[in-house]
Amino acid sequence: MPLEVDFSNPKRLYEIRSILDILSDEPIIFGLLGNTLANFDDDNRLLGNVSNILKPGDLLLLELAKTRYINEDSKGMAKREYNQRAFRNFAISSLLQATNMDAHDDWFDIEVDEEEFP
Numbered sequence: 186m187p188l189e190v191d192f193s194n195p196k197r198l199y200e201i202r203s204i205l206d207i208l209s210d211e212p213i214i215f216g217l218l219g220n221t222l223a224n225f226d227d228d229n230r231l232l233g234n235v236s237n238i239l240k241p242g243d244l245l246l247l248e249l250a251k252t253r254y255i256n257e258d259s260k261g262m263a264k265r266e267y268n269q270r271a272f273r274n275f276a277i278s279s280l281l282q283a284t285n286m287d288a289h290d291d292w293f294d295i296e297v298d299e300e301e302f303p
Contacts, residue, residue: 192217193225195234202238212242 190197205213215235225231239245252259266272277288 192235193227193231195237198234198238212240212244214244214246215239216246 188201190201192198217235235245281288
């Protein structure tokens with residue numbers, strides 16, 4: 186069941202948990218896929234909020250990517266990946282489903298930024 190919610194807001198997560206508890210007593214797989222984590226400034230806080238609503242038996246599925254080096258080659262590879270038709274269709278579909286915006290493929294300009302972690 187896809188849920189569109191601000192995962193950085195603990196109150197919203199507890200509301201989701203209470204709804205899911207009404208629907209089923211079975212363990213749940215929570216998935217943060219796509220670019221979800223990259224949309225938040227504080228990844229640790231976000232994952233902490235999500236982990237606070239997990240019950241024994243629940244699972245958390247994450248899609249992650251990493252690189253050893255941030256250089257022009259790795260940035261070029263990332264840009265090519267996000268410029269693929271499949272990703273662009275995914276992004277357009279997300280906009281159409283989550284907003285009242287009209288979206289077109291030629292509106293997208295992919296830029297790759299770098300972020301280093303300690």
